[in-house]
Amino acid sequence: MILKVEHTTIFEYDNPIYETATEVRLHPDNKETSPQRCVSFALTVDPPAQIFEYTDFYGNRVHHFNILQSHKKVRITTSSVVETGTGRSDSTHDEFIYLMDFKAESRFVHFDAAIRDFATQFTSDITTYDLAAAICKTINDSFVYEPGVTDVHSTSAVVMALGRGVCQDFAHIMIAACRFLGHPARYVSGYLYGGSTPDGRDEASHAWCEVYCGKELGWIGFDPTHKTLFVDERYIKIGSGRDYSDIPPVRGTYKGNGEEKLSVSVRVSSME
Structure with missing residues (x-):
């Protein structure tokens, strides 16, 4: 099957926070030994931030970013297209x-x-x-x-x-x-x-x-x-x-006294 995934994670705070450090593990597995194939993947962050990536010990792709300026909301959006396999x-x-x-x-x-x-x-x-x-x-x-x-x-x-x-x-x-x-x-x-x-x-x-x-x-x-x-x-x-x-989808830390509210929306749809 060819499936599309749209995944949005929103962190909201009742007071401004700063120096956010976040890791994102949402890139579909695309190793040579995997039965599936990741056709495309896009990750965006708001407020905008430079995104880096590395591969962890277990072969998972990890994206990470910092937001230094004061903010009250972080939106992380990923979009993937995957040709699935047998499991x-x-x-x-x-x-x-x-x-x-x-x-x-x-x-x-x-x-x-x-x-x-x-x-x-x-x-x-x-x-x-x-x-x-x-x-x-x-x-x-x-x-x-x-x-x-x-x-x-x-x-x-x-x-x-x-x-x-x-x-x-x-x-x-x-x-x-x-x-x-x-x-x-x-x-x-x-x-x-x-x-x-x-x-x-x-x-x-x-x-x-x-x-x-x-x-x-x-x-x-x-x-x-x-x-x-x-x-x-x-x-x-x-x-x-x-x-x-x-392998948590999103994990991070921040400085500030704001109370955090998390909301997540996911949509998986067929492209066939």
Whole structure:
């Protein structure tokens, strides 16, 4: 599929702020090993600022900028066109040291008692692919999707206790279970086309996970939030990391006493 994404992030403050430093991770994945291809990408900032970029440790493209002058509003707008793929990446990134990062606990992924109990219900004498599929289906069947009960700082332990949450939370649960059982798993940030509106548009970012299923299969995308369970051509991957903290869409700091208000709008549409 060929999909277009329009993503707008607005920060508003009740008092002037200054010396804003912001990182943006919204460039669709375009590595040679990726099954998708980013046809175009544009990023604009208001107030205007010079935009720089670098590639982080996990291969994600990061744009960053500073706004030194006083201001009360920052608008960040991105527009992307992506030719999507299958949701399967090859096994290029299978070095032992690289995989170790995706087998351990991380900021939002903990091996607490609830996770251990959840994970041990799954048999260990099946393939990694079948195990990941079983974990994904169980989460989808057992947890309730409910916005507002968690936030971006909620750990897997919190979500296990609640039994509900959103896509970010369910991805963290699946990652925790897979890692506890010894299988590398990573958090993925991106978009899903046609998941929530009658005219085929999505109005929010999405998150899922990828599990390393060996050299032959590589990294496979699983989505515990949706009944389809597997990542396909409707998904656009931005990037991946150990958990949400490695790949937040926008992150920054500022000086001043203004209280911050955040609003985000996303539109994903088909160009076919």
